[in-house]
Amino acid sequence: DSGVTQTPKHLITATGQRVTLRCSPRSGDLSVYWYQQSLDQGLQFLIQYYNGEERAKGNILERFSAQQFPDLHSELNLSSLELGDSALYFCASSVARQGANSPLHFGNGTRLTVT
Amino acid sequence: AQTVTQSQPEMSVQEAETVTLSCTYDTSESDYYLFWYKQPPSRQMILVIRQEAYKQQNATENRFSVNFQKAAKSFSLKISDSQLGDAAMYFCAYRSGAAGNKLTFGGGTRVLVKP
Numbered sequence: 001d002s003g004v005t006q007t008p009k010h011l012i013t014a015t016g017q018r019v020t021l022r023c024s025p026r027s028g029d030l031s032v033y034w035y036q037q038s039l040d041q042g043l044q045f046l047i048q049y050y051n052g053e054e055r056a057k058g059n060i061l062e063r064f065s066a067q068q069f070p071d072l073h074s075e076l077n078l079s080s081l082e083l084g085d086s087a088l089y090f091c092a093s094s095v096a097r098q099g100a101n102s103p104l105h106f107g108n109g110t111r112l113t114v115t
Numbered sequence: 116a117q118t119v120t121q122s123q124p125e126m127s128v129q130e131a132e133t134v135t136l137s138c139t140y141d142t143s144e145s146d147y148y149l150f151w152y153k154q155p156p157s158r159q160m161i162l163v164i165r166q167e168a169y170k171q172q173n174a175t176e177n178r179f180s181v182n183f184q185k186a187a188k189s190f191s192l193k194i195s196d197s198q199l200g201d202a203a204m205y206f207c208a209y210r211s212g213a214a215g216n217k218l219t220f221g222g223g224t225r226v227l228v229k230p
Contacts, residue, residue, distance in 0.1 A: 002159075033217055042206060042220040043160075056217050088158060094216065103150065104218055106160035 025093030138207030146212030
């Protein structure tokens, strides 16, 4: 158990809809990262938050947004969903802001299926 | 931007034998960290091993070891005495030591273990 909790585990929704994925980081971790993994692909970095502030942005679509709350949990909002958004979405957390080899600890992911 | 390349989509190994997975990366930085993550069929992301670029000594974790060639920008993973539980996708990942600590992943290598 990595200590990172993601909910829900599975989500099935229709095109055009909006969903929210939730992540609770490991106790003491200040950084939260979101990744997208499409079928049999590598993980694509979406966005990073550190202690409530956005720190890095990757290939995140404008239809997607995220935030980190004062209690350090994070939410990833996906709107105007398309079939191509179907993927496994991972949240990861780590202690450090930058410049450290503290590893990322991953949650079990949320499997999103858009029909 | 840093890129990570895993040139072997799939590798097969006999149980108890050794398999080596290749990874190359492209960077102009001198301070960085390298990781190997395992993703079994459960889809969890499990940290296998990590290497600091400033360390010349290759990291080892039980049956897992790396061959880190900094000049060649190569970071291969050796799995010794392969076990059925080693069957998984393996991802090589890069983290900058200076520009935030998101991970950049390679496309992955699927390892099949034959009994």
